[in-house]
Amino acid sequence: GQSLEQPSEVTAVEGAIVQINCTYQTSGFYGLSWYQQHDGGAPTFLSYNALDGLEETGRFSSFLSRSDSYGYLLLQELQMKDSASYFCAVDNYGQNFVFGPGTRLSVLP
C-alpha cells in the first residue's frame, strides 16, 4: 500500500519562504501532486512532479526525489491568502490515489 507523511502545521510570516515536506512509502507511482484547500473549500490542484527535480509555477515550486522517497512544496513571497491546508498525493499507476494528511499553513502579518 501507500502512505504519506506531512507535518501537521507550519507557521510563517508574510513575505517569507516556507517549505512543506512530504515523505512517502509506496511500491510505485506515476508522480507526486500537490493540492491547496482553504477552510470550507474544495482542494485545488497546484503542481505535479512526474520526474525528479524542481517544477516551478509562479511563487510555488515543487520538488521530487524518488531515490529519497521525498518531495516538497516551496512557497515564496508568502501572502495572507496562502493560509490554507496543503496536501501531497500519489497516484498508483492510475489504479488509486492516496492523499497525505495535510499541512496547515498559517501566514502571519
Add this chain to the structure above:
Amino acid sequence: DAGVIQSPRHEVTEMGQEVTLRCKPISGHNSLFWYRQTMMRGLELLIYFNNNVPIDDSGMPEDRFSAKMPNASFSTLKIQPSEPRDSAVYFCASSEGLASNEQYFGPGTRLTVT
C-alpha cells in the same frame, strides 16, 4: 465551463435513511472520483471511474455504499442505510485521462447523519 457540479451542497438526514449524492463532471473529462473528507481520516478516495467504468472501489467503506456512473455526464453515490459515522464532506472530482495528475474538485456535499 461551470466546473464540477455537486448536489445537494448540504444534506441532513436521520440514521437509517437513504442518501443520494450527485455529481456532474467537467465536459470532456473521462475520469471521475468520489472522495470523503473528515477530520479524523483526512481525504479518502472511495471509488474511481474511467470512461464510466469503475476502476477501483477498494475505498468504499462497506456494502452500504454504492456508486454508479450511467453516462459520461452524471454519477451518484448512494448510502443506504446511513449512519452517524457517515457524516463527512463528500467531494466529486474529474480529470482528463486515466492517470491524470490534475483533478478538478466540486464544491462538496456536507452530509450530517443524526
